[in-house]
Amino acid sequence: MKYYIITGEASGDLHASNLMKELKYEDTQAQFRFWGGDLMQAQGGEMVKHYRETAFMGFVTVLKNLKTIRANFTLCETDLLAFAPDVLILVDYPGFNLRMAAFAKKHGIRVHYYISPKIWAWKESRVKKIKAHVDRMFTIFPFETEFYKKHNYEVSFGGNPLLDAIENRENKEESFDQFVERNNLPQKPIIALLAGSRKQEIERILPVMLKVVDRFPDYQFVVAAAPSITKEFYASVSQNSKLSFVYGQTYDLLQQSKVALVASGTATLETALLRIPQVVCYKMSGGSLAYRLGKMLLNIKYISLVNLVVDKFVVKELIQQYCNPQMIGDELDLILKDEAYRSQMLANYDDLSQHLGGAGASARFAKMIYEDVKTIKA
Known part of the structure; x- marks a missing residue:
């Protein structure tokens, strides 16, 4: 199956790379195209943009780079449709990813959100966009699950992938x-x-x-x-x-x-x-x-x-x-x-x-994502 993944920072690159690694175990025919970083690149597939080119933080910085940000949206929309993935996997990065979720949903592409945006901290109103445009939300903290339950939105908790990243680190x-x-x-x-x-x-x-x-x-x-x-x-x-x-x-x-x-x-x-x-x-x-x-x-x-x-x-x-x-x-x-x-x-x-749900989170999430997409395609 074809997976299109978008993240915009180093932590997302780490989690997405581990997810890609586990998806390859679940789906030996997996094809990846992504916006991410070096760790994702090491797992294979085609990188469209490195996150260092897309990380704009703060109101003034965003204003100064509006032209670039708009160009990135246009590029991502065009590239997503050309790749025609079986699923779009979004990793945090809400300012960009929530817009891409709406675009994908409009064009009939299944949307999974892996690593929820921190809407439980602020901009709680964004939950309406998530409910409207995200087919499956995967949470990594128990308090996130409770937050979404409060909004009558069913999510899937699989533990926290940081436990795996730290356990499997080099030079331990x-x-x-x-x-x-x-x-x-x-x-x-x-x-x-x-x-x-x-x-x-x-x-x-x-x-x-x-x-x-x-x-x-x-x-x-x-x-x-x-x-x-x-x-x-x-x-x-x-x-x-x-x-x-x-x-x-x-x-x-x-x-x-x-x-x-x-x-x-x-x-x-x-x-x-x-x-x-x-x-x-x-x-x-x-x-x-x-x-x-x-x-x-x-x-x-x-x-x-x-x-x-x-x-x-x-x-x-x-x-x-x-x-x-x-x-x-x-x-x-x-x-x-x-x-x-x-x-x-x-x-x-x-x-x-x-x-945090114990070890093995990345594998659990990969299995849930693969099974969901396989069921929808059947």
Whole structure:
């Protein structure tokens, strides 16, 4: 069968690539065409656009790139019809993907949504579009399933594919000495910096993280560099000779770190599943006013997936004006120096796996997608 897959960021590339791998087991004749990244490309098929060419974040950035965004929609619509897939599989990326869902539905193409948009956090009204244009929604968090149930929309929960991605990661047995030698790093304990995968996020968050470097001279600060971001861009943002970078090694870096500063998103969950203590740091444009407005608009108690999944305070969330060098440094001090505090965070991490459905999620989702399409075609 023919599968057309669309994602717009690094985490989507990871999940979609694992789904493609499992779909090939279910369907030995699988053909793929996609908008994604290097991990998806490694699974075969034809890539139409790399996500680094389509990741526009923030109102001003979107306005500046409207011509390109419109051209991408036109290209995707034309390409989708030309490929004539048996199913369109959408991975998060709602601004683009919800429009493509409507287009596909209009032209009789079956639509599956894998990795739900975070409409449970904000823009809840988008559920109407999903109910109208998405044939099957696959959820990776139990609270997502409950959200859709509230809206009388049946979904399929299959667990969280991050469990598989982390369990099957490369270099799982690598030692600290091997890691620092392979990356030409000094023999100093590591504080990992995960500042996001988009330029706008990195520009806002990384400089604040870097202001705590001098407070911790006994540690080295290493950035988990996003594959789509150039070294030149990081250099222009950081301007810090005490900083090191590793590309395409987020899991390797985390498992060798004492603690991590993490921008909100999937990375908070990955860090927790690797059992690394963390501080969640997030800033948006607009200052404290944007924070107050955001709190009024958001439908959630927490911004980190770790806290959301277990529905309690597990990791510190420093948002907007609270994301400052003093508060970040104080939280790092607690984690590094207060053994009871650190141990409690790690103990709370133990609750995560039982909430996420266990291993084998990618295979379960692939089977559900294949069986659904096969049934419809029969």
